[in-house]
Amino acid sequence: SYEVTQPPSLSVSPGQTASITCSGEKLGEKYACWYQQKPGQSPVVVIYQDNKRPSGIPERFSGSNSGNTATLTISGTQAMDEADYYCQAWDSSTVVFGGGTKLTVL
Amino acid sequence: QLQLQESGSGLVKPSQTLSLTCAVSGGSITSGGYSWNWIRQPPGKGLEWIGYISQSGNTYYNPSLKSRVAISVDRSKNQFSLKLSSVTAADTAVYFCARERLLGSNYYGFDVWGQGTTVTVSS
Numbered sequence: 001s002y003e004v005t006q007p008p009s010l011s012v013s014p015g016q017t018a019s020i021t022c023s024g025e026k027l028g029e030k031y032a033c034w035y036q037q038k039p040g041q042s043p044v045v046v047i048y049q050d051n052k053r054p055s056g057i058p059e060r061f062s063g064s065n066s067g068n069t070a071t072l073t074i075s076g077t078q079a080m081d082e083a084d085y086y087c088q089a090w091d092s093s094t095v096v097f098g099g100g101t102k103l104t105v106l
Numbered sequence: 107q108l109q110l111q112e113s114g115s116g117l118v119k120p121s122q123t124l125s126l127t128c129a130v131s132g133g134s135i136t137s138g139g140y141s142w143n144w145i146r147q148p149p150g151k152g153l154e155w156i157g158y159i160s161q162s163g164n165t166y167y168n169p170s171l172k173s174r175v176a177i178s179v180d181r182s183k184n185q186f187s188l189k190l191s192s193v194t195a196a197d198t199a200v201y202f203c204a205r206e207r208l209l210g211s212n213y214y215g216f217d218v219w220g221q222g223t224t225v226t227v228s229s
Contacts, residue, residue: 033215095155
């Protein structure tokens with residue numbers, strides 16, 4: 001079965017750039033989405049179709065997807081961005097989520 | 107604005123069947139370009155897709171759960187439902203319903219989520 005892999009954790013200082021990767025075989029040939037989930041809340045899509053931002057999502061969130069890796073980039077990371085982030089893709093009529101990356105802003 | 111609300115049994119005994127419903131408000135479940143999904147999250151763990159039902163009634167399930175899962179839709183009530191049979195403690199999780207949006211070649215992902223409902227499997 002298809003799998004996508006994320007680093008379990010990432011720490012950044014406020015104002016720095018956070019890059020969260022999601023790796024999977026030929027992931028660049030599929031659409032990737034990214035979700036932000038804060039404690040006790042439902043996930044929110046922050047990037048869809050590799051690099052598009054839904055309305056209401058700050059411009060500091062961006063995405064890319066090529067080869068075997070999709071990347072979520074948060075420029076000028078703020079304390080409010082501290083959360084779990086999940087990548088998601090489709091493969092053979094099945095939705096696949098990455099294991100999630102806990103982003104700490106300190 | 108479309109909203110989703112999960113409801114159902116919060117405590118299920120081992121070997122029994124988990125049943126949840128997701129009520130859709132602010133829009134029609136029969137609108138084209140959307141699928142209606144169930145996703146769960148065990149305590150302290152990541153997201154796991156369970157399956158979906160399309161607006162035409164087709165269903166797709168996670169292969170790891172396929173033998174135990176059934177998703178159905180009630181168009182008259184504008185809601186869809188999940189049944190998971192033969193549950194064990196490993197099925198304890200927060201269960202979310204979510205709308206997935208695909209219009210033409212544009213894939214928007216899971217753009218609307220319910221608040222989630224906690225289901226505990228215990229005797």
